[in-house]
Amino acid sequence: MGGSAGSFQGITKILSKLPKGFPLPIIMCLHRLKHVRNGFVEALSIKSVHQIGEPYDKEPVKKGSIYLAPANYHLSVELGNYFALSTEEMVNNSRPAIDITLGTAAYAYRDKLIGILLSGANRDGGFGMKHIKDKGGLTIVQDPAECMIDTMPKAALAATSIDYVLKVDQIVEFLNELHNQYR
Amino acid sequence: MIQDIDLVDLKRISELVFQKYGYDFRNYAMSSFKRRILRILELQGLTVDALVKKLTDQPTYINEFLDELTVNVTEMFRDPSFWRVMREEIIPGILLNHKQFKIWHAGCSSGEEVLSMTILLKEMGILDDVTLIATDLDPTILDKAKSATFPIKNMELNEKNYIRFIGTSSLKSYYREENGKAIFNTDLFKNVSFRKHDLVMGEIFNKFDLILCRNVMIYFNQALQNEVLKKFHESLFKYGYLAIGSKESLIWCEIANRFIVVNNEEKVYKKIKD
Secondary structure, eight states: OEEOTTOHHHHHHHHHTSOTTOOSOEEEEEOOOTTOOSSHHHHHHTTOSSOEEOOOTTOBOOTTOEEEOOTTSEEEEETTTEEEEEOOOOBTTBSSOHHHHHHHHHHHHGGGOEEEEOOBSSOTTHHHHHHHHHTTOEEEEEOTTTOSSBHHHHHHHHHSOOSEEEOHHHHHHHHHHHHHHHO | OOSOOOHHHHHHHHHHHHHHHOOOOTTBOHHHHHHHHHHHHHHTTOOHHHHHHHHHHOTTHHHHHHHHHSOOOOOTTSSHHHHHHIIIIIHHHHHTTOSSEEEEEESOTTSHHHHHHHHHHHHHTOGGGEEEEEEESOHHHHHHHHHTEEEGGGHHHHHHHHHHHTOSSOGGGGEEEETTEEEEOGGGGTTEEEEEOOTTTOOOOOOEEEEEOTTSGGGBOHHHHHHHHHHHHHHEEEEEEEEOOTTOOSTTSTTGGGEEEEETTTTEEEEOOO
16 A cells, blocks of 8 residues: 555554454555654554554565555565565655555565555655556555545556546445455 | 566676676665666666676776665764664763774765764764774775765755754764865764775674664675674674664574664664674
């Protein structure tokens, strides 16, 4: 999941309504202040029963876990199902950059990946969504009409074909449906 | 992020660089290595074949290649809380037993961390008692580091970090401005020696009381992290300290049990077993 300006409410809603025991790992890359290391995980966790963590470099990706890209690092997924961090140049004026997280996850997980892109004020994430689509994954963007700032989902819509354009409540429904099918 | 490159081509490049030049990138973390190569192809308008040809035919190109391949994005006093822990816990811990000591900055890049350390030591009044060795495999970036010169546009962030570090002076008192550059007083570097050294291929060359290697090993895969950690272990005196990046961890490393965590938030470890 990626998001930037105006995505916080949507993200917390999705996390708070996520069914207990949701089996898929969730990897979030959200634009955040580069020099504030602490507090974001806690803020996201307030309404959620699920535990959220910022992964360490080379930490394995675990079933049923929720991860947030740490401040001032890019977050990649490596072949072999673990995370890697980097302090490379900013991408789309961002570190962490959503394009990097989504792009590397697409490469690692291919058609097993669902990409969700929410509200945001820049174009980061568009290419990442294209990578997901190109590798056979499923793409979802928040309905631009519902977004506080619609630049980000619109960039994804322009970059690739998006499978579902959904409101946050519908994303919640979708994830619940997925959970029921999986059980 | 538009184009892609095969793992086979990445292997071809790293094998060539290893065989011809003796730099071993074969165990670098794949995702960032791939981005670096793609970046070089894009910046220099090359195809994979053209890059391979250039590396084969033009030996002088290797330094430029290294300079682009390695990540040289850093800040002075990055993670100010880390530098406060250095000043208030770690260095006083070393001083309990040694009046004079040695620090190794492994993978020093453009020198921001070395400079931060010398300012910290100067403000503690012990700069003359410390020997610092700063190493990197990239000769271009070492020259930059030695010059202690940075673009003025970087200074806003550096100043902010210094203020959060709560230094006893003002960062401005350590440099002068000239032609859009901040030029630091190189007196700060009088006990620093900059050396070309490759963490992967290089030998152990000295023993230290403190090693800083923050956000360097993140570019290595786990097998290589293990190897490099063994070198750090060997290069530390018993009860010496190792500092890594705030989101790095030793817990997956084979010899993690020869260290204890001294500060978990800032990822400072202490060697407790030979």
